[in-house]
Amino acid sequence: MDKVYLIGFMGTGKTAIGRNLKARYSVDELDERFVQEHGPITNFFKQHGETGFRKQEVELLRHSQAQIVVTGGGIIERPENRLFMKETGTIFWIDTPFHIVWNRIKTDPSRPLVKSRSTVEKLFRRRRSLYARAADVRLDGTKSVRELTKEIETLLEENV
Ligand SMILES: Nc1ncnc2c1ncn2[C@@H]1O[C@H](COP(=O)(O)OP(=O)(O)O)[C@@H](O)[C@H]1O
Numbered sequence: 095m096d097k098v099y100l101i102g103f104m105g106t107g108k109t110a111i112g113r114n115l116k117a118r119y120s121v122d123e124l125d126e127r128f129v130q131e132h133g134p135i136t137n138f139f140k141q142h143g144e145t146g147f148r149k150q151e152v153e154l155l156r157h158s159q160a161q162i163v164v165t166g167g168g169i170i171e172r173p174e175n176r177l178f179m180k181e182t183g184t185i186f187w188i189d190t191p192f193h194i195v196w197n198r199i200k201t202d203p204s205r206p207l208v209k210s211r212s213t214v215e216k217l218f219r220r221r222r223s224l225y226a227r228a229a230d231v232r233l234d235g236t237k238s239v240r241e242l243t244k245e246i247e248t249l250l251e252e253n254v
């Protein structure tokens with residue numbers, strides 16, 4: 095089976111779905127690995143800025159070993175990451191409307207890029223076309239975590 099990369103904006107459920115997929119597949123969650131190696135993301139952003147975080151994220155992506163790689167929402171910011179994922183696997187994009195993800199992330203202190211609604215909405219708009227262009231498969235993010243997990247499992251069994 096081809097390697098699969100799960101991409102999408104913050105709050106689209108990448109982490110939650112990845113946790114479910116762990117029951118049947120090897121899953122590498124890049125943010126989880128980041129925290130294990132460098133401590134909380136918010137602290138790292140304060141000390142090294144977003145640029146410092148992105149540098150480490152590139153390394154984690156390049157060394158990911160699992161069948162399914164769960165990324166952080168900003169993985170598509172770097173063109174080299176988009177190219178790397180395209181060349182080494184199949185990209186699944188969870189596409190969820192802004193108002194839904196905003197309600198999930200607006201009070202979460204562990205995501206340093208969550209600021210005012212208008213700032214985050216601008217980021218969402220800019221990134222949406224990057225996700226769309228990178229994706230091989232688009233998943234309807236208005237579905238439940240359970241439904242999305244099942245859908246991904248079915249696609250994996252069909253060997254997309
Ligand atoms: N499809 C969904 N339906 C309902 N709740 C969801 C869905 N996807 C994610 N959530 C919830 O939203 C929050 C953020 O999800 P998370 O998996 O951390 O997103 P991501 O890793 O994409 O940023 C969690 O509390 C999660 O349970």
Ligand SMILES: O=C(O)C1=C[C@@H](OP(=O)(O)O)[C@@H](O)[C@H](O)C1
Nearest residue numbers: 103104105125166167168205206
């Ligand atoms: O969108 C982003 O730039 C980020 C998303 C986060 O992951 P989630 O998409 O799991 O929230 C995490 O990697 C970091 O806070 C930066």
Ligand SMILES: [Mg+2]
Nearest residue numbers: 108109125166
């Ligand atoms: Mg996550």
